[in-house]
Amino acid sequence: MANFTEAQLIQLKTALHKRYLHLQKEIRNELAHTQDISDSELAEYVNNIPDDIDTALVDRQINEMRELEMSMRYLSELEFGDCIDCGNEIGFERLLVYPSAQRCIQCQTQYEKAFPQESSPSL
Template sequence: MAKLTEDQLTQLKTSLQQRYLDLREEVRGELERSGEQRYIDLAGSVRDAGDGSVADMLLDINTAMVDRQVHEMREVEAALKRLAELSFGDCIDCSGEIGFDRLMAYPTAQRCVQCQSLHEKTYSHEGTPTL
């Protein structure tokens, strides 16, 4: 495990736990709002294709937001697991230490700054569709 003090570990754990609770509330709120059937009502009352596509877009945005939040919750759970297994703060690529400042800014970080930069340069094209 990275050389973090007990106080630093406590700060990071608290930050991770609070983020998890915040995300859980966000997901709950999104699901409750979608349960109000406002999108279904909107889609049911459309008069033309433009209104229908707006209703579909609103539904897709809601789904994408929940998906992003659930993905982040999984990242937080994985970080808490690494914290419990004493591998928290170790870079998954070079096994070096991820700095405390980076972890405070991004507690779910799995790579040090140098390895993350290299990873982004190497794999930046993967999410980009091509013809």
């Protein structure tokens, strides 16, 4: 495990928990209006889900929540803060900003170059 002080570990645990709760709230808000749909409107609603709910956003949020859960587990098991690729310390500042980070900045940069996300729409 990376060499963090007790105060830093508390800060990281707090950051993980705050981000988790924030994502949970965002997902609930995104899905909240689905509770008001009657049975007769359900078929039409299901056909228009992409119009009503940003499913990609909710999917990303759920995946980030899973990463946060894993990071919380690693923190409690003292396996937190080391890069999964090179084994070096990720860095307190990076983890404070992005609590579920699994790679140091250098390895994350290399990973993003090797596996670029296809976020651009294609024609």
